[in-house]
Amino acid sequence: MSIILSSTSWLELWDESWQHTRNLDPLDNSDAIAEYPAQLAKGYKRNIGLRNGIDLTLHRYTFHEDVITVDGQPYETGCMEWIFNLSSTFKFWNGSYVTAGRHYVAGMFMPGGESLDLARDPRLEVDLHLEPELFKTLVGDRFHLLPPDLQRMAEGDESLPFSSLQTTTPAMQLVLEQILNCPYQGLTKQLYLESKCVEILALYLDAVMTQPAKSPVKLQADDIDRIHQAKEILIQHAEHPPSLLELARQVGINDCTLKRGFRACFGTTVFGYLHDYRMNRARQMLEAQSMSVREVARSVGYASPSSFHAAFRKKFGVNPSTYLATNRRQVFF
Numbered sequence: 001m002s003i004i005l006s007s008t009s010w011l012e013l014w015d016e017s018w019q020h021t022r023n024l025d026p027l028d029n030s031d032a033i034a035e036y037p038a039q040l041a042k043g044y045k046r047n048i049g050l051r052n053g054i055d056l057t058l059h060r061y062t063f064h065e066d067v068i069t070v071d072g073q074p075y076e077t078g079c080m081e082w083i084f085n086l087s088s089t090f091k092f093w094n095g096s097y098v099t100a101g102r103h104y105v106a107g108m109f110m111p112g113g114e115s116l117d118l119a120r121d122p123r124l125e126v127d128l129h130l131e132p133e134l135f136k137t138l139v140g141d142r143f144h145l146l147p148p149d150l151q152r153m154a155e156g157d158e159s160l161p162f163s164s165l166q167t168t169t170p171a172m173q174l175v176l177e178q179i180l181n182c183p184y185q186g187l188t189k190q191l192y193l194e195s196k197c198v199e200i201l202a203l204y205l206d207a208v209m210t211q212p213a214k215s216p217v218k219l220q221a222d223d224i225d226r227i228h229q230a231k232e233i234l235i236q237h238a239e240h241p242p243s244l245l246e247l248a249r250q251v252g253i254n255d256c257t258l259k260r261g262f263r264a265c266f267g268t269t270v271f272g273y274l275h276d277y278r279m280n281r282a283r284q285m286l287e288a289q290s291m292s293v294r295e296v297a298r299s300v301g302y303a304s305p306s307s308f309h310a311a312f313r314k315k316f317g318v319n320p321s322t323y324l325a326t327n328r329r330q331v332f333f
Contacts, residue, residue: 003040003065007072007112013037027186036061043122051190053134054197055079058180059125067117074112080135080153081106082128082204084168084176087280088121097228098165099266101173101276103204105163107153108132122284126176128197132156138201147208167267169207174317175200181326219261226251227261234274238281239301241274279315282308286324293320 005013017034025031030049036042043061050056084103092098100121117123132154136143143151152160168176179196182189219227230251234241241247247270248255262270278300285296297308297320312320 055129057127
């Protein structure tokens with residue numbers, strides 16, 4: 001079942017939420033939290049205005065049901081937005097899906113129409129907002145070396161609302177986790193987050209400026225449906241997943257199409273996706289603080305605690321026991 005509401009109702013609900021914001025940092029008036037409208041979700045958005053001109057938004061919430069907004073009108077945002085999705089799945093503007101470990105850039109002109117958020121997993125997301133002139137200043141005389149689509153977005157091309165989806169690298173993932181778990185307040189927090197935002201932009205630019213051009217994989221609509229079915233089977237059997245051949249057999253395609261299609265749809269391999277899903281589930285369980293590290297490892301399919309520790313540290317840059325202890329000190333909720 002889905003919650004369907006007009007874009008006007010959506011904005012009205014958020015206007016009410018922003019009228020009841022609370023300041024999270026007593027030493028920084030630019031750091032404010034708004035609880036998500038209770039009719040839709042549990043959680044919050046946190047906005048932090050940084051002195052270097054970058055605005056940071058941190059998302060932590062879970063929808064009660066799938067949410068669909070309709071009758072949306074095109075509008076101008078006035079900024080470019082780097083959107084890093086660390087968990088959950090939601091529908092992208094071209095019909096594909098943004099999954100955990102993917103990111104993209106939104107331009108200054110948003111299209112209207114219908115949008116869809118899927119509620120299966122808690123949303124954890126980091127967004128960076130920059131005015132185009134600031135972005136051009138950061139890039140400097142290397143602007144002409146950027147991918148053509150990114151140049152067009154920075155120049156305000158109304159016909160290009162979003163970039164293509166990209167895979168978030170382990171180095172980016174580490175910086176994003178550091179942003180989400182910033183331990184400082186006041187000026188120290190501002191300096192720390194400013195440096196981390198510039199670092200994540202540097203990693204992004206390094207990736208897009210060195211990425212070789214690839215020919216897009218062409219998939220039939222029926223193949224795409226089967227690949228999404230395969231993803232659901234992986235999630236349902238994450239602790240004891242089927243082999244690649246068995247998974248392909250279950251959804252009725254050959255393993256070659258499954259491998260190529262999975263990378264085209266989700267930006268990673270079949271078992272790369274499974275690994276990311278397990279790690280994000282483990283992180284969510286640790287945040288819930290209802291299980292020990294050993295219990296979490298067993299719940300996501302790791303018989304060996306040492307293997308789980310190594311995988312978690314490689315993914316998030318911190319040991320699971322340290323992550324658990326850090327989240328006990330969080331005051332976000």
